[in-house]
Amino acid sequence: MPENWFLEKHTPYAGLSLAVTARLLDQRSAFQHIEVLECPEYGRVLLLDGCVMLTDRDEHVYHEMIVHPALLMHPDPRNVLIVGGGDGGSVREVLRHDTVQRVELVEIDEAVIETARRFFPALSAKLDEPRVSIHCEDGFAYLDGHQGQYDFIVVDSIDPVGEAAKLFTSAFYEKVKAALRPGGIAVFQTESPFYSTEVLAQVQEKLRSLFGHVAPYLAHIPTYPSGLWSFTFASDAINPRTAPLQREPAFLDELKYLTPELVRAAFVLPAYLRRRLGA
Amino acid sequence: MPENWFLEKHTPYAGLSLAVTARLLDQRSAFQHIEVLECPEYGRVLLLDGCVMLTDRDEHVYHEMIVHPALLMHPDPRNVLIVGGGDGGSVREVLRHDTVQRVELVEIDEAVIETARRFFPALSAKLDEPRVSIHCEDGFAYLDGHQGQYDFIVVDSIDPVGEAAKLFTSAFYEKVKAALRPGGIAVFQTESPFYSTEVLAQVQEKLRSLFGHVAPYLAHIPTYPSGLWSFTFASDAINPRTAPLQREPAFLDELKYLTPELVRAAFVLPAYLRRRLGA
Numbered sequence: 001m002p003e004n005w006f007l008e009k010h011t012p013y014a015g016l017s018l019a020v021t022a023r024l025l026d027q028r029s030a031f032q033h034i035e036v037l038e039c040p041e042y043g044r045v046l047l048l049d050g051c052v053m054l055t056d057r058d059e060h061v062y063h064e065m066i067v068h069p070a071l072l073m074h075p076d077p078r079n080v081l082i083v084g085g086g087d088g089g090s091v092r093e094v095l096r097h098d099t100v101q102r103v104e105l106v107e108i109d110e111a112v113i114e115t116a117r118r119f120f121p122a123l124s125a126k127l128d129e130p131r132v133s134i135h136c137e138d139g140f141a142y143l144d145g146h147q148g149q150y151d152f153i154v155v156d157s158i159d160p161v162g163e164a165a166k167l168f169t170s171a172f173y174e175k176v177k178a179a180l181r182p183g184g185i186a187v188f189q190t191e192s193p194f195y196s197t198e199v200l201a202q203v204q205e206k207l208r209s210l211f212g213h214v215a216p217y218l219a220h221i222p223t224y225p226s227g228l229w230s231f232t233f234a235s236d237a238i239n240p241r242t243a244p245l246q247r248e249p250a251f252l253d254e255l256k257y258l259t260p261e262l263v264r265a266a267f268v269l270p271a272y273l274r275r276r277l278g279a
Numbered sequence: 280m281p282e283n284w285f286l287e288k289h290t291p292y293a294g295l296s297l298a299v300t301a302r303l304l305d306q307r308s309a310f311q312h313i314e315v316l317e318c319p320e321y322g323r324v325l326l327l328d329g330c331v332m333l334t335d336r337d338e339h340v341y342h343e344m345i346v347h348p349a350l351l352m353h354p355d356p357r358n359v360l361i362v363g364g365g366d367g368g369s370v371r372e373v374l375r376h377d378t379v380q381r382v383e384l385v386e387i388d389e390a391v392i393e394t395a396r397r398f399f400p401a402l403s404a405k406l407d408e409p410r411v412s413i414h415c416e417d418g419f420a421y422l423d424g425h426q427g428q429y430d431f432i433v434v435d436s437i438d439p440v441g442e443a444a445k446l447f448t449s450a451f452y453e454k455v456k457a458a459l460r461p462g463g464i465a466v467f468q469t470e471s472p473f474y475s476t477e478v479l480a481q482v483q484e485k486l487r488s489l490f491g492h493v494a495p496y497l498a499h500i501p502t503y504p505s506g507l508w509s510f511t512f513a514s515d516a517i518n519p520r521t522a523p524l525q526r527e528p529a530f531l532d533e534l535k536y537l538t539p540e541l542v543r544a545a546f547v548l549p550a551y552l553r554r555r556l557g558a
Contacts, residue, residue, distance in 0.1 A: 005286075009296075011320055013297065017293065019293070039292065040292040041291075061549075220506065222506055227505055228507075258550060261547045264544075268538075269541075
C-alpha cells in the first residue's frame with residue numbers, strides 16, 4: 001500500500017495525519033476547494049479548503065449530536081431548517097423523527113451536494129425524500145424571508161473563516177432567532193472547545209444576549225481538531241440542562257453514539273470550560 | 280522556527296503530528312526508549328518507545344481522572360499504591376487528599392523517574408514528600424508481598440505490549456484484588472475506547488469475573504489516540520455509577536478538568552461502547 005500521508009494542521013504546530021490510498025476528487029467550486037480522499041483508517045474523507053469535514057467512519061457522531069438532543073426535547077417539531085450541511089448528514093438524522101413534516105436545506109455551495117451524492121451515498125441518500133427541499137442559497141440572506149417559520153434550526157456550518165465568518169456574528173444569530181417559531185430551538189456547531197475556547201466563549205456571549213437558555217455540549221469526534229467538538233443549544237423556551245426528553249423513539253436503538261443518558265452527560269463541561277464560559 | 284514534525288502512528292494509518300523545536304533527551308533505559316521533545320503546541324512531551332505518554336499541556340486530564348473519582352467515592356482512603364506512574368503525576372493528585380497517609384509508587388524503570396525529575400518538575404515535584412515511598416520494582420511481583428494493604432490501587436501503566444502486557448492479564452488483576460483492603464477500589468488505565476474497543480472489552484470481562492462492580496469511564500485527552508481515553512473502576516464495595524462523593528474538598532477548585540458533575544458524566548458511555556461492553 002503506498003505510504004502517502006495527509007496532514008491537517010489543527011494549529012500551526014499540531015494536527016491529524018491520515019494515510020491516503022487515493023485522491024478521488026480535487027475540485028475548486030465557486031466557494032471552496034473540495035477534495036475527497038480514500039483513507040484506510042476512516043474510509044472516504046471530505047475536505048473543504050484542506051480541512052476534514054467528515055469521514056465515513058465518524059460522521060455519525062457529529063450528525064447524531066447536532067440533531068437529536070434538540071429534536072428530542074422539543075414537544076412537537078414539525079418544520080426544520082438546516083443552514084449548511086450540504087453533505088446530507090443532518091437531513092438524514094432529522095428525517096428519523098416522524099413529527100417532522102418539512103426540512104429545508106440551505107447550502108450555499110451546490111458542489112458540496114453533488115460531491116456528497118457522488119462519493120458519500122450513506123450521507124446523501126435522504127436528500128431526495130419528499131419532506132426535503134434544497135435551496136442553493138446564502139443562508140444569511142435566506143433567513144430574512146422566512147421569519148417565524150421553524151421549530152428547529154441547525155447551523156451546520158464550516159469554520160468561522162472567509163464566507164462562513166458571518167455565520168458566527170450577532171447579526172446572523174438575530175436572524176436565526178427571528179426565523180424560529182415560538183418554542184423553537186437553534187443548535188450551532190461551535191468548534192473545538194480545546195483549541196478554540198475563545199470562539200466558543202464569544203458565541204456563548206452573543207447568544208446569551210438573545211436567547212433565554214444557551215448551553216454548549218460536547219461530543220468525541222476523532223478526526224476533528226483535538227478529538228472533542230462543541231455544539232451550542234439556544235432557545236427561549238427550553239432549558240436543555242433540565243428539560244426532559246419528550247419521546248424515546250425506536251430509532252434510538254440504531255444510533256451509534258447518542259443515548260438518552262448521553263444527551264444529559266454531553267452538557268456537563270470540564271472545569272476549564274465551565275470557568276471560562278461561566279456555564 | 281524549524282519545521283520538524285513528529286508523527287505518532289496511533290494505528291498503521293492514522294496518527295498525531297506535532298511540530299518539534301528540540302529533542303531534549305534520547306536515551307535507552309534497561310526497559311524502553313525514553314525521549315523528551317519540546318513542542319510549541321503542548322510544551323514538553325515524554326515519549327516511551329515512540330508513544331506520547333504525557334505532555335505539559337494535557338497531562339492533568341489523565342492524572343486528575345485516574346485518581347480523583349475513586350478517592351472521592353471512598354469513605355476513608357488511607358493507603359494508596361500506584362503501579363507505574365513514575366512521572367509522578369498520579370502521586371501529585373493522590374497527595375491532594377488529606378485522608379491519605381501513605382503512597383507507594385512501584386515503577387519498574389528508575390530512568391522514567393529520573394527523566395520526570397529533570398524535565399517535568401510540575402509532575403515530579405511531590406515525589407519527595409514524606410508520605411511517598413518509591414520502589415523501583417516490577418509491580419507484578421511487588422503485589423505478592425503486599426496483600427490486604429491498600430484502600431486504593433492505581434494501575435498507571437503503559438500500553439499492553441512487551442513487558443506491560445502482563446498488567447492486562449487476569450493473573451495480575453487477581454493480585455490487585457488480593458492487595459486491596461476491604462472496601463478498596465482499583466482503577467486501571469484501559470486505552471482508547473475508540474481504537475482499542477476490544478482491549479477495553481477484554482479488560483471488562485476479566486475484571487467482572489473478579490469484582491462486584493466494574494465500570495469504564497472516559498476523558499478527553501487531545502494527545503492520546505483518538506482524543507478519548509478510558510479508565511476502568513473496579514471494587515467489591517462501591518458502585519461508581521451510583522455512589523455519592525464522600526467529600527467535596529477545597530482542592531476541587533484548583534482542578535482543570537474534573538468537577539463533581541463530571542465524575543458522574545464520565546461513566547455515561549456512547550452507544551457503540553455500551554453495546555459492545557454490555558454496560
